[in-house]
Amino acid sequence: MSSSLETFDAVVVGGGPAGLSAALALGRATRRVLLVACGPVRNAPAHAAYNVFTRDGTAPSELLRIGREQLGSYEVVIRNECATDIRRSDSAYVVSLESGEARARGIVLATGVRDVLPEIPGFRELWGSGVFHCPYCHGWEVAQQPLAVFETGEAALHLTKLIRGWTSDLILFTNGPTELSGEEVRRIQAKGIIIRQEAVARLEGSQGLEAVILKTGETIARAGLFVRPKQELGSDLPHKLGCVLTPEGRIQADMLGRTNVPLVFVAGDAGPGQQSVTSAAASGAIAGAGLNHDLLDEEFQRTP
Secondary structure: OOOOOEEEEEEEEOOOHHHHHHHHHHHHOOOOEEEEOOOOOOOOOOOOEOOOOOOOOEOHHHHHHHHHHHHOOOOEEEEOOOEEEEEEEOOEEEEEEOOEEEEEEEEEEOOOEEEEOOOOOOOOOOEOOOEEOOHHHHOHHHOOOOEEEEOOHHHHHHHHHHHOOOOOOEEEEOOOOOOOOHHHHHHHHHOOOEEEOOOEEEEEOOOOOOEEEEOOOOEEEOOEEEOOOEEEEOOOHHHHHOOOEOOOOOEOOOOOOEOOOOOEEEOHHHOOOOOOHHHHHHHHHHHHHHHHHHHHHHHHHOOO
16 A cells, blocks of 8 residues: 555455445445455354354355455455554544555444453364354254253343243253342243353363363253353454443444544444354445435535
8 A cells, every 4th residue: 555545435444245245335335445454254163153044054255256256347446465553633533554554434333252261271272163143044063963052140131031042951050159139940840941050160162062061061052052252342342442442342323324523334243132153244335325425414414
């Protein structure tokens, strides 16, 4: 990139389904777009993305390849590098990249989240192949097999109720006190769900989960484990821009993805709403259209 600032209508930060979809919507709105992406997408460990309309079971990398290829018809520039900073300058945003800077009137943040998995051997190694967060994405492949939930408190109640729809053989591992009320424990056990409070030592399996090993030495065969890990934003750019966050730590936005910062939108897992490939792509299309709408509003309000 040259030393002079290259100018775009919008910069989309993030190259997953949300970012690609936002860039597509903006490109089709005849906008000049810069898409910057670095690092793996969140579902990269999974061998396939499921519950995706017309692409069920497609590898995440293939979905991204198709998405990038289809952007070639539009005025979308793709750069495989990280955006390190965004600042407001006069009536535009200046985005700092590894190779220089770019100017844009609007921004779409599709920077995703990072999953903070339990520090127990096997969780990270089996993430996406035997340890899952979404039964709609991966539940069918392990349905009607011995499954597990690893949670406590309200999340344990919610997730056991959900996963019970995929199997009748379910164990809730709380790795210590359940943090559930007596009535909640009774409700769970009444559905035939076993609760184990012993500490978990590790998970074992090669191509997928095979067993949960307790610190007592007991081995409990399981074919899949579901957990709702803590999450943190995948980038500090929302903080630098002054975006308001939700109590869950995600970027607060309206139904179009519009944040509290002018002409800054959010799409995908970093924003509110369900987290899946399909919902990320949908939120990207909505955010791209929303940003284009606000750019048009700005253009109409200008004095001739």
